[in-house]
Amino acid sequence: xxxxxxxxxxxxxxxxxxxxxxxxxxxxxxxxxxxxxxxxxxxxxxxxxxxxxxxxxxxxxxxxxxxxxxxxxxxxxxxxxxxxxxxxxxxxxxxxxxxxxxxxxxxxxxxxxxxxxxxxxxxxxxxxxxxxxxxxxxxxxxxxxxxxxxxxxxxxxxxxxxxxxxxxxxxxxxxxxxxxxxxxxxxxxxxxxxxxxxxxxxxxxxxxxxxxxxxxxxxxxxxxxxxxxxxxxxxxxxxxxxxxxxxxxxxxxxxxxxxxxxxxxxx
Amino acid sequence: xxxxxxxxxxxxxxxxxxxxxxxxxxxxxxxxxxxxxxxxxxxxxxxxxxxxxxxxxxxxxxxxxxxxxxxxxxxxxxxxxxxxxxxxxxxxxxxxxxxxxxxxxxxxxxxxxxxxxxxxxxxxxxxxxxxxxxxxxxxxxxxxxxxxxxxxxxxxxxxxxxxxxxxxxxxxxxxxxxxxxxxxxxxxxxxxxxxxxxxxxxxxxxxxxxxxxxxxxxxxxxxxxxxxxxxxxxxxxxxxxxxxxxxxxxxxxxxxxxxxxxxxxxxxxxxxxxxxxxxxxxxxxxxxxxxxxxxxxxxxxxxxxxxxxxxxxxxxxxxxxxxxxxxxxxxxxxxxxxxxxxxxxxxxxxxxxxxxxxxxxxxxxxxxxxxxxxxxxxxxxxxxxxxxxxxxxxxxxxxxxxxxxxxxxxxxxxxxxxxxxxxxxxxxxxxxxx
Numbered sequence: 001x002x003x004x005x006x007x008x009x010x011x012x013x014x015x016x017x018x019x020x021x022x023x024x025x026x027x028x029x030x031x032x033x034x035x036x037x038x039x040x041x042x043x044x045x046x047x048x049x050x051x052x053x054x055x056x057x058x059x060x061x062x063x064x065x066x067x068x069x070x071x072x073x074x075x076x077x078x079x080x081x082x083x084x085x086x087x088x089x090x091x092x093x094x095x096x097x098x099x100x101x102x103x104x105x106x107x108x109x110x111x112x113x114x115x116x117x118x119x120x121x122x123x124x125x126x127x128x129x130x131x132x133x134x135x136x137x138x139x140x141x142x143x144x145x146x147x148x149x150x151x152x153x154x155x156x157x158x159x160x161x162x163x164x165x166x167x168x169x170x171x172x173x174x175x176x177x178x179x180x181x182x183x184x185x186x187x188x189x190x191x192x193x194x195x196x197x198x199x200x201x202x203x204x205x206x207x208x209x210x211x212x213x214x215x216x217x218x219x220x221x222x223x224x225x226x227x228x229x230x231x232x233x234x235x236x237x238x239x240x241x242x243x244x245x246x247x248x249x250x251x252x253x254x255x256x257x258x259x260x261x262x263x264x265x266x267x
Numbered sequence: 268x269x270x271x272x273x274x275x276x277x278x279x280x281x282x283x284x285x286x287x288x289x290x291x292x293x294x295x296x297x298x299x300x301x302x303x304x305x306x307x308x309x310x311x312x313x314x315x316x317x318x319x320x321x322x323x324x325x326x327x328x329x330x331x332x333x334x335x336x337x338x339x340x341x342x343x344x345x346x347x348x349x350x351x352x353x354x355x356x357x358x359x360x361x362x363x364x365x366x367x368x369x370x371x372x373x374x375x376x377x378x379x380x381x382x383x384x385x386x387x388x389x390x391x392x393x394x395x396x397x398x399x400x401x402x403x404x405x406x407x408x409x410x411x412x413x414x415x416x417x418x419x420x421x422x423x424x425x426x427x428x429x430x431x432x433x434x435x436x437x438x439x440x441x442x443x444x445x446x447x448x449x450x451x452x453x454x455x456x457x458x459x460x461x462x463x464x465x466x467x468x469x470x471x472x473x474x475x476x477x478x479x480x481x482x483x484x485x486x487x488x489x490x491x492x493x494x495x496x497x498x499x500x501x502x503x504x505x506x507x508x509x510x511x512x513x514x515x516x517x518x519x520x521x522x523x524x525x526x527x528x529x530x531x532x533x534x535x536x537x538x539x540x541x542x543x544x545x546x547x548x549x550x551x552x553x554x555x556x557x558x559x560x561x562x563x564x565x566x567x568x569x570x571x572x573x574x575x576x577x578x579x580x581x582x583x584x585x586x587x588x589x590x591x592x593x594x595x596x597x598x599x600x601x602x603x604x605x606x607x608x609x610x611x612x613x614x615x616x617x618x619x620x621x622x623x624x625x626x627x628x629x630x631x632x633x634x635x636x637x638x639x640x641x642x643x644x645x646x647x648x649x650x651x652x653x654x655x656x657x658x659x660x661x662x663x664x665x666x667x668x669x670x671x672x673x674x675x676x677x678x679x680x681x682x683x684x685x686x687x688x689x690x691x692x693x694x695x696x697x698x699x700x701x
Contacts (some may be wrong), residue, residue, distance in 0.1 A: 051644060253642055
């Protein structure tokens with residue numbers, strides 16, 4: 001019943017058996033700490049699947065994932081090797097605002113230091129400069145990504161295909177915010193099908209240092225394993241100070257799922 | 268009047284035509300709405316015992332069927348929309364078989380299952396006298412955008428209700444609606460007995476509920492609480508002294524029991540002193556699972572279960588219900604509008620209960636996404652076949668001598684059931700006998 005308290009045991013909602021075990025007889029190549037921020041408030045669209053995906057892939061590559069779920073009011077783990085966040089409802093965003101402001105400095109320091117992060121939808125918006133509501137109220141973000149989001153009456157909803165540095169990326173967007181990139185801010189990808197940041201300039205998401213923001217649910221990583229492994233590579237190099245040594249992973253299902261969506265949506 | 272009669276005739280013709288073609292159930296209703304936009308208001312006016320609306324994310328079809336069965340057992344003539352076509356057009360379509368040219372329905376009471384969004388549209392035309400609000404869960408967020416939004420739709424429906432509302436006491440999204448009903452409207456509840464409160468996670472998602480500013484209501488003797496005796500037998504308790512049951516349903520699982528509890532509580536609110544517990548038990552024990560909701564088909568001498576799954580809470584409940592008896596399994600996932608176009612929700616379900624036995628086949632438009640999801644829970648998948656008909660044929664022949672189960676989204680279920688109906692001579696969808 002208690003919702004506050006120990007952080008170390010907060011792994012249940014991701015599934016206990018696939019977490020924290022190496023799943024093979026070979027010794028672990030090293031421990032990688034994944035921090036999922038606000039899993040209760042900001043993960044109603046399956047974005048915890050990204051964390052589950054990274055944990056499983058780390059195991060498959062021979063590393064040992066450690067998952068930490070960060071809840072509002074708890075101490076933020078500054079020893080994170082990879083930070084993930086997802087989409088929530090307006091009420092969820094309101095519940096995390098204070099904690100995010102409190103930890104903004106720590107997150108900015110981690111980002112500036114090269115920590116890989118993946119922020120989806122609502123958390124992508126909160127990692128920007130500001131969110132401006134339909135009524136014109138300016139809600140400040142933590143400014144890690146140079147993007148500004150304007151609330152809209154109309155939602156942008158539907159399947160998406162992007163062209164990115166990691167090949168075609170598929171997912172599903174569901175957002176009312178319209179996001180503009182600041183000058184010099186690189187997008188994560190170019191929209192081949194769907195709306196993207198704002199439905200007009202064909203950009204989607206944003207990347208700065210090793211921080212990735214995107215509107216794509218799906219969840220994003222399982223069907224796009226090249227991107228998942230890119231994040232893992234960054235996390236491994238940061239955690240162990242040595243190059244990522246991939247194991248053998250069978251991505252047949254992921255490749256089929258992705259290429260079929262690409263074919264359906266862009267031919 | 269003339270317009271209404273014209274609408275009835277046009278609708279009946281459309282109904283006959285679509286039935287010949289074996290087509291969908293909404294089209295005749297659409298025809299009627301075009302001819303007479305006020306048709307529904309007119310048809311349901313003056314029913315002596317009013318209009319009951321059943322809505323919420325999960326369990327609408329089963330609960331409606333149970334409530335109707337209880338009321339009929341008490342001798343009432345009940346109009347309902349048993350086909351699962353829960354938009355206003357579907358309601359009109361299902362009236363056309365029995366409605367006279369006057370356009371006034373001959374029944375004591377109407378019990379209607381309505382989609383959360385369409386329940387409000389319906390209430391604009393017909394004020395419900397009673398509402399039964401079941402639960403709110405993540406479902407089709409591409410349509411409803413946010414759970415808070417869905418919860419608010421139900422609250423607005425409660426505001427439109429004129430006589431009584433029945434609320435889920437354990438779902439804070441629903442029980443807090445008590446504060447929004449009109450003056451003079453009776454509020455009662457259904458829920459689980461405190462002795463099984465630890466099983467609530469089997470019925471609802473807790474992680475999206477924040478109780479910090481809400482105290483749940485205390486149940487009174489008017490409120491029905493589910494008290495299971497074992498896996499199959501249970502009773503519904505009202506206060507300390509009164510109980511309905513014990514009884515055993517044809518449909519397995521805790522979700523069916525809570526649906527029966529909701530139906531019993533609502534019937535009691537509707538019938539008051541006329542309510543007879545023996546009739547309620549007799550009716551509930553006879554109710555067969557609606558199509559695709561745990562329906563068991565005799566497939567070449569072996570049981571084949573068809574289980575509709577459409578959101579994380581529903582899939583989790585289904586896996587909990589059936590997971591204790593693992594059988595050869597197929598999972599069919601489409602992403603049409605009626606299924607929910609975003610398949611992200613599959614990652615909010617744990618499939619670990621399928622790990623020992625594995626999954627024989629995944630199918631549907633998103634067959635590979637489902638296989639990928641299972642891979643992340645270390646569930647082996649023997650075969651992936653996106654084509655539903657090919658997959659079904661393979662599933663029926665390759666595993667002929669064993670019990671089988673298919674978990675499927677809505678449009679996948681419609682396709683599979685049509686094939687199964689043709690093959691095994693089942694009643695067609697929309698011709699539910701009970």
